[in-house]
Amino acid sequence: MPMYGDLGNKLVQHAKRTQGLAHLPPYQTELVRAATREVRDLDKDVASLLEPFQGSFDPTADQATACTLLVNHLSMRRNKRCLLAYHRTRTDKLEELAWNGTDILELAGQQAGGTNGAPIADAGEASSLSPQEEDYFRQYGDLLAAYKGQWTDIDLTGSLEPPRDLFIDVRVLKDAGEIQTEYGAINLTKNSQFYVRQGDVERLIAQGYLQKLG
Amino acid sequence: MDIDDILQEVDPSFHTIPQEKRDLQELTRAWVAERSAPELLPWPADGLFERINGSIKRQIEKVEEMTGDMDPKTNFALIVIQTELERFKYLVRSYLRARIAKIDKHTLHYLSTDELRGRLSDMELAYATRHQALLHNHYLSSFLASFPPALQNLNDTAGGISMIETPDLESAVFIRLLKNALVEGRGVDTDDATNMQVNDIVILRWSDAKPLVEAGSAELI
Amino acid sequence: MALPLPPGLNHSEAAFLAEMELVTVVPRQRLESIELLGGKTPPLRPLHRADLPLWLALLLKKQRRANIVPPPWLHPSSLAEIIHRETKEDPSAFSPPPPAPSRADPARPGHAHQYDTTTTTTILSPPFLPSSCTAAAPAGYLPYHWLEVAEQLLAHAGDDMAGLGGASAGEIRGLLRDLVEVRAAKMRSSAAALEGFGGGLMSLRGVGAMELAESRGFVLGVVDGVRKIGAGAEAARREREEEEMAGPGLGLEDDESDEEMGI
Numbered sequence: 001m002p003m004y005g006d007l008g009n010k011l012v013q014h015a016k017r018t019q020g021l022a023h024l025p026p027y028q029t030e031l032v033r034a035a036t037r038e039v040r041d042l043d044k045d046v047a048s049l050l051e052p053f054q055g056s057f058d059p060t061a062d063q064a065t066a067c068t069l070l071v072n073h074l075s076m077r078r079n080k081r082c083l084l085a086y087h088r089t090r091t092d093k094l095e096e097l098a099w100n101g102t103d104i105l106e107l108a109g110q111q112a113g114g115t116n117g118a119p120i121a122d123a124g125e126a127s128s129l130s131p132q133e134e135d136y137f138r139q140y141g142d143l144l145a146a147y148k149g150q151w152t153d154i155d156l157t158g159s160l161e162p163p164r165d166l167f168i169d170v171r172v173l174k175d176a177g178e179i180q181t182e183y184g185a186i187n188l189t190k191n192s193q194f195y196v197r198q199g200d201v202e203r204l205i206a207q208g209y210l211q212k213l214g
Numbered sequence: 215m216d217i218d219d220i221l222q223e224v225d226p227s228f229h230t231i232p233q234e235k236r237d238l239q240e241l242t243r244a245w246v247a248e249r250s251a252p253e254l255l256p257w258p259a260d261g262l263f264e265r266i267n268g269s270i271k272r273q274i275e276k277v278e279e280m281t282g283d284m285d286p287k288t289n290f291a292l293i294v295i296q297t298e299l300e301r302f303k304y305l306v307r308s309y310l311r312a313r314i315a316k317i318d319k320h321t322l323h324y325l326s327t328d329e330l331r332g333r334l335s336d337m338e339l340a341y342a343t344r345h346q347a348l349l350h351n352h353y354l355s356s357f358l359a360s361f362p363p364a365l366q367n368l369n370d371t372a373g374g375i376s377m378i379e380t381p382d383l384e385s386a387v388f389i390r391l392l393k394n395a396l397v398e399g400r401g402v403d404t405d406d407a408t409n410m411q412v413n414d415i416v417i418l419r420w421s422d423a424k425p426l427v428e429a430g431s432a433e434l435i
Numbered sequence: 436m437a438l439p440l441p442p443g444l445n446h447s448e449a450a451f452l453a454e455m456e457l458v459t460v461v462p463r464q465r466l467e468s469i470e471l472l473g474g475k476t477p478p479l480r481p482l483h484r485a486d487l488p489l490w491l492a493l494l495l496k497k498q499r500r501a502n503i504v505p506p507p508w509l510h511p512s513s514l515a516e517i518i519h520r521e522t523k524e525d526p527s528a529f530s531p532p533p534p535a536p537s538r539a540d541p542a543r544p545g546h547a548h549q550y551d552t553t554t555t556t557t558i559l560s561p562p563f564l565p566s567s568c569t570a571a572a573p574a575g576y577l578p579y580h581w582l583e584v585a586e587q588l589l590a591h592a593g594d595d596m597a598g599l600g601g602a603s604a605g606e607i608r609g610l611l612r613d614l615v616e617v618r619a620a621k622m623r624s625s626a627a628a629l630e631g632f633g634g635g636l637m638s639l640r641g642v643g644a645m646e647l648a649e650s651r652g653f654v655l656g657v658v659d660g661v662r663k664i665g666a667g668a669e670a671a672r673r674e675r676e677e678e679e680m681a682g683p684g685l686g687l688e689d690d691e692s693d694e695e696m697g698i
Contacts, residue, residue, distance in 0.1 A: 036357045043362040083357050096436045136352045147341045153270050154306050162451030163300040234474040236557045250443050269472050291469050298471045315438035386658035392558045402665030403633025413532045417637040
């Protein structure tokens with residue numbers, strides 16, 4: 001028979017491992033169920049231990065029972081703490097994903113598909129989120145959207161790197177025709193030079209039409 | 215003679231600073247402090263962020279008006295305005311997110327007393343309350359509801375250990391003196407008290423720095 | 436997590452802050468005053484010096500619309516003087532910060548009376564002091580954001596930094612490197628001293644923002660570690676001191692009873 005505390009330890013180990021991962025590993029449904037059941041069993045034990053005393057238990061008179069009661073009590077609280085830590089670690093991760101702008105479908109896809117959209121061996125397998133976690137992720141997303149909505153001009157989920165080089169000098173390497181910017185159209189003819197908003201031309205730089213200067 | 219010159223003679227710390235510059239100084243100071251303090255600091259009561267948010271909104275509208283009819287090559291003013299706008303947006307964003315991160319980490323703590331709740335803005339309070347409710351619901355539906363009723367609380371303190379985690383107020387911080395002041399700091403072997411000068415930079419425990427910062431005699435750096 | 440950053444400003448945040456320092460420019464073109472969130476910019480006229488925040492001065496410089504005047508502390512003779520002070524005069528401390536500036540705002544003479552004077556209790560500090568990095572800054576003192584400002588100026592306005600006094604940007608870079616090294620060694624020895632430090636206050640007067648960003652995690656980690664390891668001893672000391680404070684009468688009685696037992 002396993003020692004009391006084993007399940008809690010396993011949950012904490014899972015939580016620790018999760019902290020170091022970029023993705024969310026599968027929810028440990030069985031482990032959570034077992035740790036919860038253990039708490040209920042311990043509580044029943046306590047009730048049946050106390051039953052003969054009819055509410056007049058004297059710890060000093062029956063030290064063996066008192067000791068068992070204490071151990072049971074501590075074990076229940078320990079399981080509770082471990083379960084809370086396990087779930088909190090995962091909700092922290094879910095919240096981080098929400099701040100990064102991941103949506104629920106993306107999340108499910110990422111969990112099932114592994115990285116780089118590689119063919120999935122276990123495509124039929126369910127999401128690694130529990131149904132309750134899926135609910136939580138959705139609800140937290142709504143909460144975040146509501147808070148963000150109070151600060152629309154700030155773009156709360158924007159970059160946490162200090163802004164640098166909002167505008168840059170670019171040289172046109174090959175004719176790219178006309179592009180629309182915030183200030184109107186710019187005609188990108190070869191060898192011409194412009195001072196433009198970096199965000200407006202990032203794709204053209206990546207595609208080799210423009211070269212960033214300085 | 216100008217009244218300001220006279221005032222400055224009687225009180226050398228007196229100076230007039232335009233509102234915009236004062237707000238930028240206060241915004242920057244609030245940001246650095248929030249990024250450095252181990253606990254959540256009070257939301258500025260003087261409407262600083264509401265004022266700055268309003269200015270940002272107006273500036274964005276101005277940019278939209280200006281973009282319509284200008285030559286992209288010569289419109290240097292617009293470039294300057296937008297560059298500065300991004301800087302302000304970043305400051306406010308980083309500040310707000312530093313606060314939310316602290317609130318998320320110790321939600322129950324910041325909701326536990328009137329004094330602590332008073333540090334949050336109305337929006338933050340609404341966010342924190344709802345966030346805590348979501349978490350509690352999540353725990354309930356995941357496992358807590360199957361627990362014996364006596365064990366379903368999230369804030370029990372049985373066994374002398376509170377389940378409410380709190381920030382470590384004894385963490386060390388760096389401060390800069392803004393006024394000459396007596397600085398007291400507790401240490402392992404000795405407790406020190408030294409008269410310090412403007413511009414002095416000191417390492418000490420946050421709990422010892424806090425009264426100086428709250429009195430405006432020092433700032434976190 | 437809403438903010439995945441450790442407490443305290445990091446490198447890029449300190450550099451961002453430094454870009455708000457005022458520097459002096461010599462405009463090459465006219466530019467009308469612009470109403471910015473941080474206040475109006477002064478109107479620019481060719482060859483008429485004006486003070487602007489560093490980020491704006493760099494924007495003008497990159498567009499060849501202005502040159503930047505090096506702050507006097509960045510001159511080779513000033514840097515050499517500071518190095519001398521840091522190595523010879525007081526090898527254990529950072530050289531002192533610039534003297535506290537006059538509280539007046541010299542960028543806006545005569546304009547002060549236009550503003551509300553009832554709420555002027557804001558005390559300015561870096562990066563908003565009026566003349567830490569302008570042409571009016573004192574030579575021989577390093578302002579709080581010295582390294583970030585110097586790096587930006589050399590990277591983007593190296594030609595402006597050279598010239599005066601016949602120095603080359605390379606010479607200035609060399610002196611800055613020496614200064615960085617001298618001061619980094621001081622930071623290391625401060626951190627080492629902290630490991631056996633039992634007091635409650637440690638002064639780092641004269642330290643720069645980038646130097647703090649560099650060693651913040653380590654230094655604060657040491658201080659917190661010393662506190663946690665010594666927590667028991669500290670609590671015992673406090674208890675003892677409280678007893679001593681509580682009243683000599685009680686202590687005396689204890690002593691007497693101890694003596695009686697000895698007899």
